[in-house]
Amino acid sequence: MPELPEVEVSRLGLAPELTGRFMTGAITRTSRLRYPLPERLGQKLQGGRLAAIRRRGKYLLFDLDHLPNGKTASLILHLGMSGSLRIVSPDIAPQPHDHVDIVFGDKVLRLRDPRRFGALLWHDDDAPLENHPLLAVLGIEPLEAGFDGAWLHKHLHKRTGPIKPVLMDSHLVVGIGNIYAAESLFMSGISPLRTANRISATRCDRLAESVRQTLSSAVAAGGSSVRDYVHSDGGAGCFQLQCAVYEREGAPCVKCGKPIRRIRQAGRSTFYCPHCQK
């Protein structure tokens, strides 16, 4: 999926277009993605206003007010592996895998998700949104204060497996997927195979800093468009062009020139330089 940078780039693209606008309806073209879609979505949100778009990990949170029932609510959206959001004009015909439209008069927010691993959930504000079962279990935000080497060192203490899958564990740190885990480890010179609790405090400093740098420069580059991901205007991100290791098996390492290796960890491909990463 879209990892943290792609979700954040989506948010940054959508917010100025849609914040404060009123919703005139919704269309769902499938009954479920990862979970069933909200029932009667159009009725629920018709006449309501999109008050804000926030991000938590890889989730987008659409805060809604002025709803027909007089209450506020939120939509929880996850792009899964292949989801993307675009703003289109209502006269643009939906393509295959365009599952949901949220209509704002003359603008439509359209969710496309070929693999249907994404999610769209309605959350009534009877309970706090942070307590939603999918959100309550999420770990620290890597771009916010508090995520640093000391935090990492402390929390890697009990993890006896290799660092790469640990870095991708959203219950520990949110937002780091397969691309940015590989890139962050390369930048910090740490092998993806290294046992998590055997990374020194000093190297945890470097790792935390690399994670922050990798994610922020990816946001600045508009995210990565490897396969499905596109911006809200349909354009592509270009961070993949500056990837040092991801999908570069056999190509020369940008630091030492030796070939990048690809291995399998926890069922996913890992790319790294055995010479530069120890």
Add this chain to the structure above:
DNA sequence: CCATATACCTGGCAGC
């Protein structure tokens, strides 16, 4: 508790 495997779903591609 921790680590790994599996399932969800579709499409693109290499190899035969």
Add this chain to the structure above:
DNA sequence: TGCTGCCAGGTATATG
């Protein structure tokens, strides 16, 4: 030209 098998940005759930 098909067919098959594998691979893909995620994560909840089941199983050791």
